[in-house]
Amino acid sequence: xxxxxxxxxxxxxxxxxxxxxxxKLMAGDDVLYSAVKRLIPECKRIVxxxxxxxxxxxxxxxxxxxxxxxxKSAGCELxxxxxxKRVRDLLALTNLLSVFATVGEQGIKYH
Numbered sequence: 459x460x461x462x463x464x465x466x467x468x469x470x471x472x473x474x475x476x477x478x479x480x481x482k483l484m485a486g487d488d489v490l491y492s493a494v495k496r497l498i499p500e501c502k503r504i505v506x507x508x509x510x511x512x513x514x515x516x517x518x519x520x521x522x523x524x525x526x527x528x529x530k531s532a533g534c535e536l537x538x539x540x541x542x543k544r545v546r547d548l549l550a551l552t553n554l555l556s557v558f559a560t561v562g563e564q565g566i567k568y569h
Contacts, residue, residue, distance in 0.1 A: 466493045474503040480510040483518030494525050498532050509540040514548055526558065535559065 464481040466489055475497045483490060490506075497504055506522075514522070529536035537559040541549070549555040 463487065464489050466490055468493055468497070470501075473501055474505070475501050476505045476507055478507040478509070482513040482515075483511060483521070484513065484515045485517035487518070488521075491521050491525060494536075495528065498525075498529050498534050501534055503535040503537065504529060506536070506538045507540055508538055508542060508545055511542060511545055514545050519548065519552065519554070522558070523554070 464479065464483055464487050466480070467478040469476045469478070477490070477493055477497070479490060494504060494506070526536050546555065549558065
């Protein structure tokens with residue numbers, strides 16, 4: 459992870475996937491968007507593991523909303539796990555925390 463740029467690791471499990479995010483989700487970075495967009499048609503559930511996500515800017519937030527809408531319209535559940543305080547606060551401030559299903563306390567479980 460050079461200079462905090464975003465990297466992702468995708469782990470597929472049956473009809474679900476876990477996308478582990480590392481770094482900063484900022485304007486102009488489409489790594490996460492591309493990875494998740496490819497998974498949506500094939501998955502019933504995608505979990506974004508935000509453990510190592512250090513920052514989300516307004517463009518990154520917009521991208522998360524676009525991914526959520528795309529997933530929902532395709533019948534796919536998009537969830538977040540392990541939100542850091544800064545990311546959780548941003549989602550709460552923008553009234554988006556309740557939109558994204560967070561499974562942080564329950565861990566990652568598949569149907």
